[in-house]
Amino acid sequence: MQLYNTLSAEERARLIDEAGKERLTLSFYAYAKIENPKKFRDELFIAWNALDALGRIYVAHEGINAQMSVPAENFEVFKETLEAYDFMKGIRLNVAVEQDNHSFLKLTIKVRNKIVADGLNDETFDVTNKGIHLKAQEFNDLLANPDTIVVDFRNHYESEVGHFEGAITPDVENFRESLPIINEQLQDFKEDKNLLMYCTGGIRCEKASAYFKHQGFKNVYQLEGGIIEYARQVKEEGVESKFVGKNFVFDHRLGERITDDIIAQCHQCGKPCDNHTNCANDACHLLFIQCDECKAIMENTCSTECHEIIHLPQEEQVARRKGLQVGNKVFRKGKSEALKFKNSGDLSTQTLAKAKPETKDIRQKIKVKKVLIGKGEHYYSKSKIGQFLIENKELSVGDKVLISGPTTGEQEFTIKEIFANGISSESAKVGDQITFEIPFRVRLSDKLYKILED
Ligand SMILES: [Zn+2]
Ligand SMILES: [Zn+2]
Structure with a gap:
């Protein structure tokens, strides 16, 4: 089995x-x-x-x-x-x-020992004595109450791209750290304030709300189903969104847009941006925010050091990683001095820019007719030339293509010139090794599709 x-x-x-x-x-x-x-x-x-x-x-x-x-x-x-x-x-x-x-x-x-690493000893308090669950509209109502304190129980990289208006956003890297910090900060408000809490999907607040009741907070509330469920109610029931920006999620999307407000900055150039990525250097994998321009210039790395490393021969990169444990982690959630525009702690919900309407709705995306043509073999980053092997059908100048891969994402463009086996050609066929100019980095095993117009 x-x-x-x-x-x-x-x-x-x-x-x-x-x-x-x-x-x-x-x-x-x-x-x-x-x-x-x-x-x-x-x-x-x-x-x-x-x-x-x-x-x-x-x-x-x-x-x-x-x-x-x-x-x-x-x-x-x-x-x-x-x-x-x-x-x-x-x-x-x-x-x-x-x-x-x-x-x-x-x-x-x-x-695992626990389903959420909360650092709490569950024997010391009643985990079933939880905060009251609120639906989106109820949450909004309580949020408007001047006697309410709202706390974001997520981490710095999550609250940076989106959070509720007026929320306390602890500058922490994990849930465990935030509990004592908030308990200390709100010492004087246990009796008469409403403690309103939220997290991504609700799970962190299940435990946190019980913990804070045990700590003596009298009026504890939690957002039922977290921001994910709140967003669904906003969308389907027409509730006004008091959440501003993007909900960070830990899958390949790295975020779900709730409102079109961009409240974060590219960590490298400061331009309004809320797209997380992880550094392309396998020994780094730092999670950070990077705009498309910086992504192209830095080839998806977080620092000049990492940029140099990805151009070293593979064997040398592996040798340098020896002893480091970060290589196989998907993301490293720390911070880096190299990133000048990283914000955490006191965050505002001021809109820096509006996101362009997403055109790549998944339902549309599936309908795009495409055929797999070949796979990525190499990218010459200095000259911005990608090399592919044609394994199916053929490819001609003027064809619209889509290049897709886990790191590359999905990028479309039109082929302007093809070199087949090193010779400038109008088209290329199965078995040809082709190169052409391409404005973004492609990875080994990226898929090359031809888009079929209908
Ligand atoms: Zn930038
Ligand atoms: Zn890096």
Whole structure:
């Protein structure tokens, strides 16, 4: 019985594209007593792997916390796999507002000590004595009350791109740090203020609200289902959004736009921007905000040092990484002195710019007819020339193409000139090694598609 992933992210992305089926990005969690987390984990893996469900899931004696991507056509069957467990009957699934078929490319289910690293000793307080759950409109109403203090229980990189008006946004790198900081800061308000809290999907507040009640706060409230569910109610029930900007999420999208306000800056040039990325240097992987211009100039790296490193031969990069543990982490969530425009701590909701309307709606994106032509082999960054191998059909000058990959994303442009096997040509056929100018960096194994006009 296969109990672990066998496909690479690239292979999975290709299979998803070829299947051309719509997927749903969703999340859910449940606190419950689980006797045998390892057995529970294996059961879930077998059931979900069969449904082509992907995601990052943590299970522990205290419950389950899941972020997933599920084929839309398997959604009902997927729900049944949850309902098979008593504690997940009627569970609310937070379905993302913006969809992306590549939000998760692996099914990873891990057994952990806790489903959220909160650093709390659950034996010392009543974890079931939680704050009152609020729906979006109720949350807005309480937010408008002058006796309310609203606290963002997420981390600096999350609140930087979007948060509620007037929220306290602790300058922390993890949830564990924020609990004592807030407790200390709000010492004098335990009796007579409303403590209103929120996080991404609600799970952090389940525990935090119980902790603060135990600390003596009298009026504790939490946003039910977090910002994800709030955004859904804003969209579907016409509730006014008091959340400004983007909701950061930990999948390949790195954020879901709630309002078109951009409240953050490119960490390198200061221009209004709220697109997170991770440094292309495998030994760094720092999570930071970078605009398209800086991305092109810096080739997706966070510093001149990292920029130099990615141009070293692969063997030397590997040798330099020896002993460093960051290489296999997806993101490093720290800060860097090199980033001049990084903001944290006291954040405003002042709009620096408006986001352009998103044209790449996933439903439209799927409808684009395209055919896989070949794969990326090399990118000559000085001359901005990409090299591809044609494996299917042919490619001609004037063709519109789409280049797609986990780091590259999806980029479209029109071919103006082709060199096939080193010779300037009108078109290229299967087996040809082609090069052409391309304004962004392409990676090994990026897919080259020809877009078919209809
Ligand atoms: Zn910039
Ligand atoms: Zn870096």
